[in-house]
Amino acid sequence: MRNFASHAEKIFFPEALGQAYHLRVKVNLCQDMQRSPEDYVRAMYRAMVQARLLENKLSSLYKAGKIVGGVYLGKGQEAVSSALGAALIPGQDIFAPLIRDQAGRTAFGEPFIDCARAYLGSVLGPMRGRDGNIHRGRPQEGMLAMISHLGSAVAVVAGCLLAKRLQGKLPGAVGATCVGDGATSTGAFHEGLNMAAVEKLPLVVIVANNQFAYSTPNNRQFACEDLVDRAKGYGVTGDSVDGTDFLACAEVIGGAVERARSGGGPQLVVAKLLRLTGHGEHDDGSYVPDTIKAGAYGRDCIEVAERQLLDAGIFSLEEISTIREIAVVEVQAAVAQAQQEPVPDPFQEDWRAFNTDFSQPYH
Numbered sequence: 205m206r207n208f209a210s211h212a213e214k215i216f217f218p219e220a221l222g223q224a225y226h227l228r229v230k231v232n233l234c235q236d237m238q239r240s241p242e243d244y245v246r247a248m249y250r251a252m253v254q255a256r257l258l259e260n261k262l263s264s265l266y267k268a269g270k271i272v273g274g275v276y277l278g279k280g281q282e283a284v285s286s287a288l289g290a291a292l293i294p295g296q297d298i299f300a301p302l303i304r305d306q307a308g309r310t311a312f313g314e315p316f317i318d319c320a321r322a323y324l325g326s327v328l329g330p331m332r333g334r335d336g337n338i339h340r341g342r343p344q345e346g347m348l349a350m351i352s353h354l355g356s357a358v359a360v361v362a363g364c365l366l367a368k369r370l371q372g373k374l375p376g377a378v379g380a381t382c383v384g385d386g387a388t389s390t391g392a393f394h395e396g397l398n399m400a401a402v403e404k405l406p407l408v409v410i411v412a413n414n415q416f417a418y419s420t421p422n423n424r425q426f427a428c429e430d431l432v433d434r435a436k437g438y439g440v441t442g443d444s445v446d447g448t449d450f451l452a453c454a455e456v457i458g459g460a461v462e463r464a465r466s467g468g469g470p471q472l473v474v475a476k477l478l479r480l481t482g483h484g485e486h487d488d489g490s491y492v493p494d495t496i497k498a499g500a501y502g503r504d505c506i507e508v509a510e511r512q513l514l515d516a517g518i519f520s521l522e523e524i525s526t527i528r529e530i531a532v533v534e535v536q537a538a539v540a541q542a543q544q545e546p547v548p549d550p551f552q553e554d555w556r557a558f559n560t561d562f563s564q565p566y567h
């Protein structure tokens with residue numbers, strides 16, 4: 205395993221975070237390529253809180269029978285997801301979020317209304333009310349509509365990067381996805397990562413190893429000791445991180461994006477964590493043993509983030525409260541707006557399977 209810290213490009217947070225966190229990644233992380241490391245973790249935290257509050261609202265709506273179809277949440281996985289979303293550049297990079305990536309979507313810039321409209325079936329939503337779920341995207345900005353087939357995002361993002369290379373748009377851009385441990389057992393995962401390795405594409409694959417694929421535990425999914433060991437076989441850079449450790453996620457995932465962006469080729473990061481919820485809101489997750497829930501990965505990454513940010517002096521308690529208060533209002537406003545919008549009229553149906561007309565914005 206490569207020691208990331210020994211490949212330092214620039215030391216982040218020289219004093220602010222003390223000895224525990226020498227964040228050593230290049231400064232040109234994030235949207236305007238000027239963002240400081242402090243701003244990067246601030247953006248991550250905001251997105252985590254916003255996503256958590258939005259998802260809590262979705263859960264309530266589901267339990268109240270106001271949402272038709274499945275509701276899938278990223279509770280417990282926000283540090284990993286936001287570290288990826290906040291490191292990507294809309295309009296330049298490719299981002300393929302999965303079901304547990306509300307925090308990454310928010311960090312990438314997706315407004316709450318997209319989510320509210322999709323789940324509540326608004327005809328003004330990204331799927332025009334035909335799919336009350338998570339298959340939405342913002343392709344104009346580089347965020348692909350979510351693909352349900354596990355592993356496919358890896359191959360599709362690799363293909364997008366190849367296309368960008370052929371168009372002469374590749375230098376400086378990256379493509380990234382965050383998949384589950386279950387996705388790593390698919391052919392598409394292998395094909396995508398292998399092709400990216402051979403072509404030296406700037407592909408970043410984050411595996412959010414929450415130790416279960418639905419109810420199937422890791423030891424029934426793969427026989428290698430650690431998923432990150434596969435990086436060697438593919439010939440790509442591999443890193444591990446504790447997915448509940450906010451600042452470690454910023455360092456390792458932000459660093460992987462930066463390495464890919466600056467020509468380091470494909471990056472595989474395996475983040476170990478636990479989803480603090482069922483597979484979907486229809487599932488109580490009772491198959492996860494209590495010992496695992498009470499273990500190191502059962503902690504809440506948002507609580508960890510708050511402690512770390514306060515300790516480092518990056519946020520004050522007042523600032524944290526303000527972020528939460530604003531997010532509550534914004535979530536309520538988005539949901540209220542989507543709830544008063546019309547749902548599709550089946551007698552005025554104009555649905556087409558392959559709508560490639562992106563010239564008209566849907567909002």
Ligand SMILES: Cc1ncc(C[n+]2csc(CCOP(=O)(O)OP(=O)(O)O)c2C)c(N)n1
Binds near residue numbers: 304417418
């Ligand atoms: C190729 C494929 N096989 C099966 C499924 C059904 N399915 C949907 S989610 C899921 C479990 C996913 O587990 P994991 O990849 O670990 O992600 P997690 O839900 O734990 O975040 C399964 C089996 C699917 N969507 N695609």
Ligand SMILES: [Mg+2]
Binds near residue numbers: 416
């Ligand atoms: Mg899983």
